[in-house]
Amino acid sequence: MPEERPARSARGLWNGSISFGLVNVPVSLFPAYRQVSTGLRMLAPDGTPLERRYWCPRHEREVAYDELVRGYELDDGSFVVLTDEELEGLEPRKSRDIDLRRFVPIDALDPLTFDRAYILAPAGDSTKPYRLLADAMEESGTAGIATFVMRTREYIVAILARGGILRAETLRFHDEIRTPADVDLGERPDADPRSVEAMKEAVARASRDAIVRSELQDEHARRLEALARGKRRAGEGVIEVDEAVGEDAADGQVIDLMAALKQSLRAQPKRASPDASDTRSSAKELASRTRAELYEEARRRDVPGRSSMSKAELVRALSGRHAP
Amino acid sequence: MARAIWKGVIRFGEAQVPVRLYSAVTEGRIHFRLLHGDDLVPVEQRLVHPRTGVVVSRSAVRRGYRLDAGTLVMLGEDELATLQPDRSRIIDVKRFVDPSRIDHRWYDTPYWLGPDGDEEAYGALSSALEDAGREGVARWVMRRRTYVGALRAERGRLALITLRSADEVVADAELEAPEGRALSAQELSMARQLIAALAGEWDPAEWRDEHRERVQELIEAKRAGRTIRLEDYRSEPTGEEALREALAKSLEAARNGQAVA
Numbered sequence: 001m002p003e004e005r006p007a008r009s010a011r012g013l014w015n016g017s018i019s020f021g022l023v024n025v026p027v028s029l030f031p032a033y034r035q036v037s038t039g040l041r042m043l044a045p046d047g048t049p050l051e052r053r054y055w056c057p058r059h060e061r062e063v064a065y066d067e068l069v070r071g072y073e074l075d076d077g078s079f080v081v082l083t084d085e086e087l088e089g090l091e092p093r094k095s096r097d098i099d100l101r102r103f104v105p106i107d108a109l110d111p112l113t114f115d116r117a118y119i120l121a122p123a124g125d126s127t128k129p130y131r132l133l134a135d136a137m138e139e140s141g142t143a144g145i146a147t148f149v150m151r152t153r154e155y156i157v158a159i160l161a162r163g164g165i166l167r168a169e170t171l172r173f174h175d176e177i178r179t180p181a182d183v184d185l186g187e188r189p190d191a192d193p194r195s196v197e198a199m200k201e202a203v204a205r206a207s208r209d210a211i212v213r214s215e216l217q218d219e220h221a222r223r224l225e226a227l228a229r230g231k232r233r234a235g236e237g238v239i240e241v242d243e244a245v246g247e248d249a250a251d252g253q254v255i256d257l258m259a260a261l262k263q264s265l266r267a268q269p270k271r272a273s274p275d276a277s278d279t280r281s282s283a284k285e286l287a288s289r290t291r292a293e294l295y296e297e298a299r300r301r302d303v304p305g306r307s308s309m310s311k312a313e314l315v316r317a318l319s320g321r322h323a324p
Numbered sequence: 325m326a327r328a329i330w331k332g333v334i335r336f337g338e339a340q341v342p343v344r345l346y347s348a349v350t351e352g353r354i355h356f357r358l359l360h361g362d363d364l365v366p367v368e369q370r371l372v373h374p375r376t377g378v379v380v381s382r383s384a385v386r387r388g389y390r391l392d393a394g395t396l397v398m399l400g401e402d403e404l405a406t407l408q409p410d411r412s413r414i415i416d417v418k419r420f421v422d423p424s425r426i427d428h429r430w431y432d433t434p435y436w437l438g439p440d441g442d443e444e445a446y447g448a449l450s451s452a453l454e455d456a457g458r459e460g461v462a463r464w465v466m467r468r469r470t471y472v473g474a475l476r477a478e479r480g481r482l483a484l485i486t487l488r489s490a491d492e493v494v495a496d497a498e499l500e501a502p503e504g505r506a507l508s509a510q511e512l513s514m515a516r517q518l519i520a521a522l523a524g525e526w527d528p529a530e531w532r533d534e535h536r537e538r539v540q541e542l543i544e545a546k547r548a549g550r551t552i553r554l555e556d557y558r559s560e561p562t563g564e565e566a567l568r569e570a571l572a573k574s575l576e577a578a579r580n581g582q583a584v585a
Contacts (some may be wrong), residue, residue, distance in 0.1 A: 021574020026561045041388040054367040056360040071359040090538040104526040117429035124561040127502040136515035154535030164501025174528040176352040183326035183346035188480040191447030199452035202339045207420040218489035228389035228397040237398035
């Protein structure tokens with residue numbers, strides 16, 4: 001029953017385990033960024049939000065999402081088709097784990113390597129292994145390094161602890177970062193020691209103890225919002241839309257992820273086995289999840305043909321189905 | 325010769341340092357195209373009016389700003405144009421701070437900066453930032469967009485890393501750490517020792533995108549008509565009772581130089 005579900009950790013973008021020696025810490029991964037609504041919607045001249053649809057130029061007709069396949073283009077212009085199942089099958093044996101085998105000083109990580117930040121919430125019966133790892137890591141000043149696969153892509157990740165919370169920062173691979181030589185930058189030009197001293201003084205004069213959050217604000221986003229608010233006050237160009245459909249529905253999901261993260265961090269240890277609720281997922285509860293979440297569930301239960309299923313088909317395939 | 329993507333002048337107080345900007349990253353991931361399954365022809369994306377089904381051309385598309393759930397405000401091209409920042413070549417350094425003030429979470433896209441005509445000023449600034457251990461917070465307009473970035477000395481050169489906005493980054497204060505019964509001093513001590521036993525150097529070249537390599541292999545195999553065996557694996561979470569034993573075994577293995585897990 002949905003009312004009993006809060007004890008089960010809300011599911012993040014990725015769910016798996018951090019393995020630390022023989023200790024496995026189940027975690028749920030959430031973004032450390034909010035989706036900010038700077039993106040402008042595309043509208044028809046009459047103000048209706050437009051939909052993005054796929055068109056096959058050979059058949060000269062629209063193609064639904066579940067008629068699409070993913071293709072890798074060869075030099076001769078033909079394509080090799082790869083299915084989701086095939087890509088998943090390539091995941092390494094322990095891809096559901098973030099296997100921490102190496103701890104490095106946080107300061108040793110190259111600033112150019114950091115890509116995106118995530119927050120990890122405990123997902124198991126007990127928060128104890130999570131807290132133990134967070135506590136011990138924070139004190140050591142190190143980051144645990146591992147690779148893991150999320151949505152058919154491999155990431156190097158640095159796991160860091162701060163304030164009792166585990167964070168994951170994806171890192172760029174070595175070959176994704178250009179060196180100064182790659183962009184033909186020579187050695188640092190020699191400067192007269194007096195120029196260096198003068199520059200140091202200028203830097204010192206412009207130095208402050210702290211950064212100011214307002215300096216990191218997106219001014220353009222603010223002006224855009226002010227313009228839109230002004231127009232609404234004047235009653236110009238205001239459009240009411242149904243957010244249950246189209247691209248706006250995705251925004252709601254992102255906001256939910258934030259709420260889900262906070263809930264997961266706060267969740268009390270529960271008594272039931274983590275899979276007990278999964279075996280009796282009601283169709284109604286399943287329908288409230290996104291296709292990506294349903295797909296993840298289908299993959300866990302090894303539902304055949306899942307990659308070509310629509311959301312409704314995934315709900316049908318999963319409801320009443322028992323975990324193996 | 326790598327092409328600079330932009331030219332500007334770093335400015336703070338009386339100081340002016342002309343620089344060229346180069347992208348410091350390359351995209352390593354494998355790209356796929358979306359195809360129609362029936363004929364393997366790449367599909368086009370079209371913008372369609374949901375009620376009439378009429379395709380709307382890019383030039384006829386209007387823009388809407390989402391104010392609240394369910395409310396959009398339509399904005400004209402002329403109105404949007406008034407919001408565009410003025411063109412400028414100035415990289416305006418607002419202040420210099422201790423580098424620890426800017427957390428990694430803020431970092432977005434890195435660029436290398438090279439000297440643009442004044443080698444002396446470039447050399448002096450990169451040496452000064454390195455010696456003083458300072459990082460600048462800068463603002464500039466590039467391709468009609470405003471950026472905020474961190475100006476750093478990096479490998480003896482200057483680098484500029486764009487920063488995410490304050491609205492985007494979730495503040496630490498918003499999150500509460502998980503709570504529970506007090507941790508045992510003995511388990512904590514074992515966990516610390518295990519971290520110490522697994523301590524090592526950071527060598528980025530050691531970490532390869534093996535998944536990308538496997539995808540390439542699969543593509544090759546499928547092109548040649550071969551099949552590839554697929555496998556699956558999951559770990560069992562460690563319960564509270566088993567925690568101490570798992571730590572002790574791991575620690576022993578790590579100390580003996582064996583592979584753990």
